[in-house]
Every structure is written in C-alpha cells, then in structure tokens.
Amino acid sequence: MSENEPLLSVQNMEKHFPVTKGLFKRQVGAVKAVDGISFDVFKGETLGLVGESGCGKSTTGRLVTRLLEPTAGKIVFEGQDISHMGQGRLRPLRRDMQMIFQDPYSSLNPRHTVGAIVGAPYRIQGVKTENGVKKAVQDILELVGLNPEHYNRYPHEFSGGQRQRIGIARTLALKPKLIIADEPVSALDVSIQAQVVNLLEDLQKELDLTYVVIAHDLSVVRHISDRVAVMYLGKIVEVADRKSLYSVPMHPYTNALMSAVPVPDPKVRKDRDRIRLKGDVPSPLNPPPACRFHTRCWKAQDICKKVEPPLAQMAEGHQVACHFPENAPELPAAETAAKTG
Amino acid sequence: MSFLDVKDLKIHFPTDDGLVKSVDGLSFGVERGKTLGIVGESGSGKSVTSLGILGLHKGGRARLSGEIWLDGEELIGASTEHVRSLRGKKMAMIFQDPLSSMHPYYTVGQQIIEAYRIHNDVSKQVARKHAVDMLGRVGIPEPARRVDSYPHEFSGGMRQRAMIAMALSCDPELLIADEPTTALDVTVQAQILDLMRDLQREFNSALIIITHDLGVVAELSDDILVMYGGKCVEYGSAEDVFYRPEHPYTWGLLGSMPRLDREPTERLLPIKGSPPSLINVPPGCAFHPRCPYAERTGDKATTEVPALAETEGGHLVRCHMSREERRGLWENEIKPVLETQ
Numbered sequence A: 001m002s003e004n005e006p007l008l009s010v011q012n013m014e015k016h017f018p019v020t021k022g023l024f025k026r027q028v029g030a031v032k033a034v035d036g037i038s039f040d041v042f043k044g045e046t047l048g049l050v051g052e053s054g055c056g057k058s059t060t061g062r063l064v065t066r067l068l069e070p071t072a073g074k075i076v077f078e079g080q081d082i083s084h085m086g087q088g089r090l091r092p093l094r095r096d097m098q099m100i101f102q103d104p105y106s107s108l109n110p111r112h113t114v115g116a117i118v119g120a121p122y123r124i125q126g127v128k129t130e131n132g133v134k135k136a137v138q139d140i141l142e143l144v145g146l147n148p149e150h151y152n153r154y155p156h157e158f159s160g161g162q163r164q165r166i167g168i169a170r171t172l173a174l175k176p177k178l179i180i181a182d183e184p185v186s187a188l189d190v191s192i193q194a195q196v197v198n199l200l201e202d203l204q205k206e207l208d209l210t211y212v213v214i215a216h217d218l219s220v221v222r223h224i225s226d227r228v229a230v231m232y233l234g235k236i237v238e239v240a241d242r243k244s245l246y247s248v249p250m251h252p253y254t255n256a257l258m259s260a261v262p263v264p265d266p267k268v269r270k271d272r273d274r275i276r277l278k279g280d281v282p283s284p285l286n287p288p289p290a291c292r293f294h295t296r297c298w299k300a301q302d303i304c305k306k307v308e309p310p311l312a313q314m315a316e317g318h319q320v321a322c323h324f325p326e327n328a329p330e331l332p333a334a335e336t337a338a339k340t341g
Numbered sequence B: 001m002s003f004l005d006v007k008d009l010k011i012h013f014p015t016d017d018g019l020v021k022s023v024d025g026l027s028f029g030v031e032r033g034k035t036l037g038i039v040g041e042s043g044s045g046k047s048v049t050s051l052g053i054l055g056l057h058k059g060g061r062a063r064l065s066g067e068i069w070l071d072g073e074e075l076i077g078a079s080t081e082h083v084r085s086l087r088g089k090k091m092a093m094i095f096q097d098p099l100s101s102m103h104p105y106y107t108v109g110q111q112i113i114e115a116y117r118i119h120n121d122v123s124k125q126v127a128r129k130h131a132v133d134m135l136g137r138v139g140i141p142e143p144a145r146r147v148d149s150y151p152h153e154f155s156g157g158m159r160q161r162a163m164i165a166m167a168l169s170c171d172p173e174l175l176i177a178d179e180p181t182t183a184l185d186v187t188v189q190a191q192i193l194d195l196m197r198d199l200q201r202e203f204n205s206a207l208i209i210i211t212h213d214l215g216v217v218a219e220l221s222d223d224i225l226v227m228y229g230g231k232c233v234e235y236g237s238a239e240d241v242f243y244r245p246e247h248p249y250t251w252g253l254l255g256s257m258p259r260l261d262r263e264p265t266e267r268l269l270p271i272k273g274s275p276p277s278l279i280n281v282p283p284g285c286a287f288h289p290r291c292p293y294a295e296r297t298g299d300k301a302t303t304e305v306p307a308l309a310e311t312e313g314g315h316l317v318r319c320h321m322s323r324e325e326r327r328g329l330w331e332n333e334i335k336p337v338l339e340t341q
C-alpha cells in the first residue's frame, strides 16, 4: 500500500437487494448486486470501473456516494467511516462527492433553466458566493465550454453533448474532491464523446479532481484511467494500473472482454483469434458458487467450482482473483499463498 | 445493376417547424454475399434510409422520391401490398430494440412460426420445428423448451438473438441490421457479429449493417458509406475508408475514437460543435461549421454543395478540396497523428 492515505477506501462492501414475494412481502432471496468488493482511490487519480451490464458498477457508484447504504462492509472517505452515516451528517460531505449520470436527457429537469440547474447545489447547500450565484454559475458554464449567456435557456435547447456539459457543470458547482462518473459518454455520439472525455481530463488537471469513471467501453476506460478495476457479477476480478491491465490482462474474463472489442481495422479482423465466450452473464440472484466465472470460463477446473479464488497480488500493483491466471509471472506456490494471506 | 440499387433517394418529413430532409439524395448498391456498412452520427438519416428500403414509411407523412431497385424490381412506385409481401423472404430487418419489434403477448415461437408460414406453405408442426432449429442456430440454449417463452422472459442478448432468428427464418435475400448490437455487452456483441457473418456466408444474402461503431463496421463490411446530415460524404471499400479516407468528417470520426489496438494517445481529437439541424441544414457543405479546413475552400464551403465525386476506383468523396490537397492532408497531417495513437 502506498504511504499516502487513500481519498476513498472501500472494504468488503456488499449490497444485497431483497427479493420479496406475495402480500406480506416475504423475502425469498436477494440480488447480490455488489458482493464483497474492496478498492482504494487516491487523490488526483482516475480509477476506471468496467464490466458487463448488471455486474454492479452503478450500484458501486451509488454506494460510495451514499445514495445507497451498504448491506455490509466499510466505506471510508477522507479517513471518515461513512458506511452508515445518516443524511444529516452526510450533507456537508455531499459537496465533496458528486455523481455524473449517463443520460444527459433524463437527468436534467426540463422545466428549469440552465442557470437554475447549475445554481441549485448552491441554494440547496446554502453556499455563499462572492459575486452572487449567477456569476458563479456563469463562470462554471464557461469552464465546461458552454456560453455563459445561455444561462436562461432550457435543456431541450441544447444538444446531447451540451447537456452532458450542463450535468458536469452542476457537479462542479460545489468544488467536489471526488467525482463518480457513471457512463458519462455512452449516450453520446463518438465525436461528442471525445469532446466530453477531453473536458473531463482538462477539469481534472485544472481543479485537482479525483475520478471514478464507470463505463462498459474498454477503449474509453483505457483512455481516461490511471488504474482499472474489472467487475463480474458483483465481484472485482482484476485491478491493475492501466498499462499492465491492457498489456498483460491476467483474469480469463478480462482477456475475453478485450478480445471481444471489435477492432476498427479491416485487415485485423480476418486473422484474429477471438476468445468466444458462451452464454450470457448468469443472474445475480443465483450466482454460480466459488468462482462466478466458471460457467463461462474455458480454463475452469474442479477447484474453480469449489473454492472461491481471492483477489491476490500477482505483480506490482496487479491483483487478480483466479486460480489459473493468464500471463501470470512464475511464482512458487508457497509465495502465492503468502501474498494472498 | 446491383442486387439492391438505391438511386437519388430522398426522404423528407413535413413538420410544424419545417421540412426535415432526413435523407437527401442517397445512392448506393449492395451485391448478394456482400456487406455494406453505413456509419454516421445520430440523426444523420441511417434508420430513415433503412425503413425506406423496407417500405415502412408507406402511408406515413414521409415524402419519398428516387428509386429503390431490389433484384430488378422498383419498390418506391410499387403498391404497399406488394412491398409488404416482399418483407420476410426477399428482405428483412433487425431492429436496434428487439422489444419494440416483438409482440409481448405471443411466444417467441409463435412469432417465428407465423412469419415463416406467410412465405412457406407448411403445417404448424413443420413451422414449429423450423422455429426450434432457428433458435438453436442463433445460440439459444434448449431451443425446444425456449421456443415457448415470451420475449420478456429472455435476457437482452437472447432477445436480440431471437429477433435475428425471426429475421432470418425465411432466408431473406437482403438483410438490414440497424444497430443490431448497440444495446448489448461486448461479449454478446461478438457472438452476434460472428453469427451474422456465418449466416450471411451460408445464405449468400446481401447485408446492410448500420451502426455508429467504427469497430463493428470494420469487422463486417466490404464497403462503407459515411453519412452526414442526410447525405453520403464518403463511400468506398473498407480499406479506402480506414486506410485512405479523404473526407474531413471521416478523419474526425477516426480521431474521436480511442482505440484498444494502438498505444493510447494523450488526447482525443474531437470534431468541434454539434450535428446539424436537418431543417436548417447549413448552406453549401453541411459540414462547414465544424470543418477545420473550411477556409481552404473559401466561399464555396458556404455557398455551394460539393458533389460526391470519384477520387479513385469507386472511392467517392463529397468535398471541395482537390484530391491532391485531401491526400496531402491525410498523409502529412492526419495519419501521422492518428498513428501515434
């Protein structure tokens, strides 16, 4: 572990949504949306969170910003345990942690002007501004590349990319320390995606922001992240700095994901050996026991169905949860066990 | 004449705000056994084009002109009934959203059986066996049992596969796939792309794939048509468009996209501004407000619509710059920047 304290530290975090049945809402099961994950986020870095639909990315984002309360585990923000903090005590912290959502259409109130939307956080938090809220809002609009004169316009008068900028402006209003961006560009056209990605990068430098970027697009995540965590069915299966993750992916699932991304090069397609995964992601209501990937993994052995592989350090800054990782440096069995423990 | 030949197709919609020129003079052809990829920004007219070919604008407000020849038969002038009789067997479509094109109250099997019996004089039993076969072919597990499931009982990936099974059940000679994988995870997308490739090879059908994902077009297409503001701005073989693109919009698309198959760049190169309004299409070259080279073509960029002209061997480009100038820019300015990516 690095000597500087993480800004955000998540330890064995779980979120199980109860599934109820009948008139008396008897609980008949639970959706294990997030099932024991741990990670740290350090000041100034961008952690990417990737994985397929339903693996628990958004739930993770909503837990660490405490829009949801975890079923178990710990969330520590700037040294404070916020896992079960009540709304009153959370309130001042909400300024420091903001969330950007996927859909630039539905996340903005259509009846409010841009000025009202971006200015709302000031009013809600009762923050005093030097030259009034209007001036503060116009400064932020300028910062995200919108025309400050558009203060009185409504969301429908803007394009998708501009609306996403409005959403970003709103989160920046209170100078947060940590921004969780949940699929910030996936609803946008490619050319507009690039504008928003560049904007997020510029703002990070300028305002010294820390990001957790949630996305299913591996290329976007690689572009924007310093470190990347891969999720599968409520678990983190691999975490590494972006270079190691993309050049020597170790978890079979990470390898399959990367090989599935279509390559925009017509010459490559013809002679590419793609890993073909069978089937869909199983339901988080009934996740497969032990290694959750064993139902789709081509390397699965008996032990994978019986013993859950822990997330273990396999190389400097590279953790993997797999009994038979790919590209793993040769380690004597004893040493692997020691590192795990 | 190609198997499908579209000539100067125009599809305009009169609306309260003015005439929407969704498709404005589009010409292209597709041979049997070949795949045409259509790419372009949201709202550039891709879906309106495909609905036009299938005759699905008939009876609506749309004003259609031009010619659509399918296997030697002209469709724009043909009767609604006749065009309807061609759907299913002669041509079929896979829609972006499978739920919208499948009936929620009928089982998946019933829907395939019905579609099949319209074009094939067979008993229910024979049609049912065919439906089970088709579901198996597209990779639905336990097809004999799943044939009796309702669409909502399938996962997103299974629904998309079921819809492909339905579209392919009569071996259509022309298959149009409109964003067939946008809603899917990459590993499922890879399965579906493999499937479409295999089925096309087997039936030797003509395939049009519509997407905004340059990776997907590169994987499947023989030829590529790039649309902007209702018009074709570049057309050529996949190699032309990826290795020798000559239109500034195509360059912009390539620069906007982070790529997994190359070293990551510091910054993406987005296209500035937003997509054009189709009611007030910018005069002259529709791309000029966003084009970094607009000044090179002087007044012409804003006053004269550039012609779609052949640059070499079937490669067409709609731009006022000379061929030499475009090639010089690509070789000396664009390509070197993209390739350090």
Ligand SMILES: Nc1ncnc2c1ncn2[C@@H]1O[C@H](COP(=O)(O)OP(=O)(O)OP(=O)(O)O)[C@@H](O)[C@H]1O
Binding pocket: A017, A031, A032, A033, A051, A052, A053, A054, A055, A056, A057, A058, A059, A060, A216, A284
């Ligand atoms: N409030 C809830 N009640 C019950 N189940 C829920 C709830 N919220 C999420 N889930 C379930 O938890 C799982 C994880 O959902 P989550 O939204 O975190 O996935 P995700 O990784 O963000 O997926 P996507 O890429 O589709 O956005 C899913 O199976 C989802 O259906």
Ligand SMILES: Nc1ncnc2c1ncn2[C@@H]1O[C@H](COP(=O)(O)OP(=O)(O)OP(=O)(O)O)[C@@H](O)[C@H]1O
Binding pocket: B013, B015, B020, B021, B022, B040, B041, B042, B043, B044, B045, B046, B047, B048, B049, B212, B278
């Ligand atoms: N029935 C209609 N009446 C009026 N305008 C329409 C109608 N159908 C489509 N349009 C307009 O035509 C344009 C082209 O739409 P189309 O659906 O073809 O876009 P697209 O290229 O498929 O975009 P996307 O990538 O978002 O699917 C859009 O501006 C759309 O608003």
Ligand code: SF4
Binding pocket: A251, A252, A253, A291, A292, A293, A294, A295, A297, A298, A299, A300, A301, A304, A309, A321, A322, A323, A324, A325
């Ligand atoms: S633990 Fe076994 S089943 Fe799981 S990913 Fe590793 S090899 Fe595959």
Ligand code: SF4
Binding pocket: B247, B248, B249, B285, B286, B287, B288, B291, B292, B293, B294, B296, B297, B301, B306, B318, B319, B320, B321
């Ligand atoms: S015609 Fe002019 S404005 Fe249009 S793409 Fe060519 S250089 Fe750009």
Ligand SMILES: [Mg+2]
Binding pocket: A057, A058, A059, A182
């Ligand atoms: Mg999500």
Ligand SMILES: [Mg+2]
Binding pocket: B046, B047, B048, B178
């Ligand atoms: Mg469309």
